[in-house]
Amino acid sequence: MPPAHKPRGEVTRGTTAPNRLRRIDRWIAATQAVPLRSDPRPLAVDLGYGASPITTVELYTRLRPVSPGLEIVGIEIEPARVAAGHAFLASLNVAAGGPGASAGRPYEGLSFRRGGFELPVPRPPVLVRAFNVLRQYEEPAAWRAWDDLRARLAPSGVLVEGTCDEIGRRAVWVTLTKDGPQTITFAAHLGSLERPSVLAERLPKTLIHRNLPGEPVHALLTAFDRCWAMAAPHSAFGPRARWVEAVSLLARTHPVLTRPPYGGRNRWRLGEVTLPWTAVAPRRR
Secondary structure: OOOOOOOOOOOOOOOOOOOOOHHHHHHHHHHOHHHHHOOOOOEEEEEOOOOOOHHHHHHHHHHOOOOOOOEEEEEEOOHHHHHHHHHHHHHHHHOOOOOOOEOOEOOOOEEEEEOOOOOOOOOOOOEEEEEOOOOOOOHHHHHHHHHHHHHOOOOOOEEEEEEEOOOOOEEEEEEEEOOEEEEEEEEEOHHHOOOHHHHHHHOOHHHHOOOOOOOHHHHHHHHHHHHHHHOHHHHHHOHHHHHHHHHHHHOOOOOOOOOOOOOOHHHHOOOEEEEEHHHOOOOOO
């Protein structure tokens, strides 16, 4: 069904690839089970999925085991991309019994539609994933997009907004509820990581221009690099061991979340670290 009004937002580059968002999806499945199960008719939105709908399909297959009744809507502002989503879904449904299929009703609850920040869906979503959507916006517009999207969430809903590189090896994302930003997560493929501060390139638009002396996010990344250097001897046991040690050292001076579902060695070994948003919030908005 086409939107009643012109979709709000701008067309993105559309760059995407299979498994590009696997780190984010894995994290959502592990940490957001409560909101995903909090509604009798849970709805999730993949906003701005790009030229290929593959990452929306992957989100479906990864979250359905967590919330079997979850409905997922991929939303794109570009009509041709929505048409591609419909065609891709039709081709998947031909292969009944494929990944994510339910008995006799493959990919039930997965759909695509045209729209933007107004989120043209039938009810407030419990999850909005918006990745690599706000990179082209100016910082004030990114703040407004955050406010607009979280206002459209279900009461217990979560917005996960962030950026990753082209193959998903480096990513940073923020979770927001109706009350505002809650956490920030840094994630990396550890075997190719030079130092934690390279993740500054993937900071969300609300922070990327704040990586300057005097700002909390700059202080955090500087401290993380220092901890990474101190953890160098642990490289003898592999990059995961070095990362876990660096995060443990960082937790001595910064409010790293150290308990499940957001923290602890099991999550750190995946190349993640999550902190409260207050640890990086700009001094002035």
